[in-house]
Amino acid sequence: MVKVAIESNVWRDDSGSVVSGFEDLGGEFDDVANDTATASTLEHENNDTIILLIGQTGTGKTTFIYNATGNPNAKIGEELESETSEISQYDLFVDGHRVILVDTPGFDDTEIPDADIFRNLAEWLAKSYQEGKLIAGIIYFQRITDNRLSKTAKRNIFTFKDICGEGFMENVMLLSTLWARDGAEKMKQMKREERYKDNQDYWKSMIDQGAKTDRYRLYDPHEFGDAQRRAHEIISKILENQPQTTRIQQEMVDDEKKPHETTAGLHLVSEIDKLQEKFEVLIQDLEDKANRSEKDREQYKRELDDLQRQAREAKVQSQKLHGTYKATVMAAIGAVVVSAAAVAAAALSS
Ligand SMILES: Nc1nc2c(ncn2[C@@H]2O[C@H](COP(=O)(O)OP(=O)(O)OP(=O)(O)O)[C@@H](O)[C@H]2O)c(=O)[nH]1
Ligand SMILES: [Mg+2]
Known part of the structure; x- marks a missing residue:
């Protein structure tokens, strides 16, 4: 077992305030950290399973990667502003498959769309398609603590749908994060989840086209088991997918669009x-x-x-x-x- 330094991470309550450290995680991960690496230079192999993590800033994408890999290079945000500023890749083995988790900078919660984030993602996707690498899955992160579906959140979902296209939806996992452990708060969040699933502008159209949903929280011994095992379970589900091209890859590579x-x-x-x-x-x-x-x-x-x-x-x-x-x-x-x-x-x- 490798003990991973976790003291620097913070844990936020629903309002985004820091409530404690991650000490309740136990701080132990299976010995995967030795196998992991981060780098834009990470060499891919032909049968690697590539999974992208996309979502607004602060939705827990890097936390998921850190939990899945134990890789301390996965830097989790401690402030409310965006933490991840470039696309980075982390590898790990799940069910005997080499998996590449691709961490992307979160779309901002601002009225004016962030063009850099969109362009970088579009260009990364086009390049990987040109190199013959197809995406097995995209996990779209959504905080279950968000009470209101803001205009920005809706726009980000629209952009996400446009990037993927209908044909890719079976490879999409809509992952709600920051779940309360239990009690009234959790009940409230379950109702909110239903609203996400029923709202055409939100998750409904994607679910109708084959997207799956799941829940993730950092650690919940009562329901979710430990954070690493849950992350691997989610990855295992994606391993069953047939890798596909997204719409934006076809548009940029096959149709030569900017x-x-x-x-x-x-x-x-x-x-x-x-x-x-x-x-x-x-x-x-x-x-x-x-x-x-x-x-x-x-x-x-x-x-x-x-x-x-x-x-x-x-x-x-x-x-x-x-x-x-x-x-x-x-x-x-x-x-x-x-x-x-x-x-x-x-x-x-x-
Ligand atoms: N309470 C609680 N906090 C969480 C959970 N998952 C992540 N966080 C916290 O949420 C904050 C943002 O997490 P990150 O993993 O950095 O989010 P991100 O999606 O990578 O954000 P960007 O890199 O800015 O796009 C951090 O302070 C985490 O500690 C969770 O399940 N519960
Ligand atoms: Mg991040």
Whole structure:
């Protein structure tokens, strides 16, 4: 057995507050840590089973990987902001199969979609398909503690559906996390789970197309057994799948589309376009109000600044989505260089 250092991890209650360390985990894992590695450089073998973990930030993706592998490189978030910032891979053996768990940065819970996260994921998927590696399963992580299905959460689900496509749904596992151990809280969460399953915008359409559901919590000796065994059970179910291509892989590799031209990308483009229009209208409205008097200007200044910041952010995300962000920065740098050269030339000629 390998003792894994777990003191640095935190455990949060439903409100997201840290309530204690992970000491109730027992701190012991089977001897899998020796076999594990993380790296974008991880070499794949032909019959590896590839499983992607996708979901909003803080839904427990990295926790699951840490529990499954015991690999201390799987860094669990201690703050409320996103922890995982790039796609990383971890290997382990389950039922005699080499499994590659792919940890992805969580979609943010912000109004403006994060283009980098989407593009990186799209490009990673396209590359793995080009290399002939198919995905056996995608686990979509969802906190069961989320009371309200926020607009952002719904948008992230839409994007996820677009990425997978109907044909991939049988390989999707909708995994609810952060379950309460028992009692009234758990009853409440079970009702919430039913609502997720019945809601067309949420899980229902995916379940109808073959997606499976399961529950996961870090540790519950009464119902779920220990965290590692449960994680392996979930992985075992995915091992039964026939690896498939996702829609976005077909679109990007077979149809040679860019990320922003795919179904998921087009929806995000239109989402950002709508947001930009909304910000424009709001800014115009506030500017009108602010221009009425000095006092009004003071009153609306902060709100206006905030809206202008959001409008700039939406523009950046739009450029990132289209892959033109760098070009714009370079063009700006280019313009400075040209004007500096013009000044130097003018100085020389005078
Ligand atoms: N109470 C409770 N907390 C959990 C559970 N699983 C994870 N957490 C906590 O939730 C927080 C986020 O977990 P992570 O595993 O880092 O989440 P993530 O999905 O990888 O987040 P990003 O990397 O930001 O996308 C951490 O503080 C975990 O300790 C659980 O079952 N119960
Ligand atoms: Mg993470």
